[in-house]
Amino acid sequence: MPTLGALEKAGWHGLQSYCRACRIGAILIWAYLKLAPALDFDTVAARLRCSRCGRRPEPGDVRPYYHDTGHAQGRGVPPGAQDVPPAKPPHGQAG
Numbered sequence: 001m002p003t004l005g006a007l008e009k010a011g012w013h014g015l016q017s018y019c020r021a022c023r024i025g026a027i028l029i030w031a032y033l034k035l036a037p038a039l040d041f042d043t044v045a046a047r048l049r050c051s052r053c054g055r056r057p058e059p060g061d062v063r064p065y066y067h068d069t070g071h072a073q074g075r076g077v078p079p080g081a082q083d084v085p086p087a088k089p090p091h092g093q094a095g
């Protein structure tokens, strides 16, 4: 998985997470996160918690965020990025 620095370089504006329990999403831009660019996306995604209920988001519910200004044909993907990094399937037993 890419590092935060690599994602930012590719044009992503931050991370977005979604809580299935609260059914709310949160957008966390880099300036707000204030994390080291060397950190791995997976590492950061695993640390995120819902600000309302405190649950951790499911794997795949944390994704890079791109503020689509209309120039990227509405894909929500920055021009410098090839694809959204694939969500890592959960390992081991569920629950």
Ligand SMILES: [Zn+2]
Pocket (backbone or CB within 6 Å): 019, 020, 021, 022, 023, 050, 051, 052, 053, 054, 055
């Ligand atoms: Zn929640």
